[in-house]
Amino acid sequence: MKKWKTALKCFSAAVIGLSAMVTVSSGVSAKETSTVFNWSREAVSQITMNESNTAPLIPIEDLEELTPEYHIWDTWPLQDRNGHPAVVNGHKIIFALTVPSDVTPGKRHDTAEIRYFHSKDGKSWKLGGLLFNDGQGLGSRQWAGSAIVNKDGKFHIFYTATGRKNEERLTYEQRLATATANIVTTNSSVTFTNWSDHKIILEPDGQYYQTQDQASQGEFSSYAFRDPYFFQDPKTGEEYILFEANSAGSLAERTCQKEHPGSKSFNGSIGMAKAVNDRLTEFEVLPPLLEANCVNEELERPSMMVKGNRYYLFTKTHPEKFAPGLDAPEGLYGFTSPSLIGGYKPLNGSGLVIANPKDNPYQAYSWMVMPNGTVISFVNYVNVEGKNIYEIGEQGPDYEKEHFGGMLAPSLKLSITGDQTKIVHEKKQGVFK
């Protein structure tokens, strides 16, 4: 059984292309009980799919690609410091992870690059080009991040530097990086000039956030230290980076309730660090905002917004990333608290905010909630006729290409009241506001 599980997980790594393979070693002392909010099995067990949280089916034949030359997936807008999509001399700008459209979708993470698009009407987007077109981006490839216009009008990008440049063998090291540039616009173009050096701002510390070395002392698990999201707390003016991580320590240091022994390698967390200079180049690592020990191992692309007096923390995850015995859809999940640190409760009781419909369980992914409740995402695998993500990977490159959207999904409008959310209606593809 165990062998089967390991084989399956290794296969998942090949399909999804993200997880690092690690091998077992022996134990050390038990980790102290943490006071950080833990998303519990009890909450996840309450998940029910209903009209309020189930997205409409995506009619792929009616949709348009952002560009025929590239698959795009994780997408984020240039934001003001308050999280609203920014407008620069009449232009809106979005960023997306991309690969040429002949790349097998399951392999896209191995060569991902950030490209940008711009628009005057905020609906139809024009490809601007490669963001780091001078080859200065760190890592052997770049994964998701966020982008803001700072007080002085400077462009700041925060991104995941995955692997090392020119590495001989693809590695899954993940570090958080930043760079700045000037945004230059004409009536019909947007370019980024005067780039700063790229700088690593955060790496896992091993105390709060698992290092690769600690992860390599475990059986097998998804490894994460990625997806930086800039957030300025409107109540205090303090600036933070949120990111996806794993709780620190090795597998042997964790315990789960004895009824759920197979859950030990599920240690996803949402990390946080505070800016200690105005230039946003130095950050102090803080304890995680949320952990999902024994519950979930991959809490991707966290983001935060404030509505009324409450903080809303969102993340996305996959069904196969939940611990054994938990049945939860591919979806957007969220938590709310009256304060930034501590006091979080899962939205809608369970945490589920948006699920793909049962008939098209992988149709979209990487949802991002804008301050006005518009939610964007990309079209992932559609019309897979009951196949799960492993079976999709087994069908071969042609099947994957045929069923992978690689484009923006229709946006959704979400209403958020206290600790309850509801999908109100569908919006047009490409609408961020």
Ligand code: FRU
């Ligand atoms: C989500 C994601 C991110 C990561 C990127 C890599 O779709 O897994 O967590 O940054 O894709 O391609």
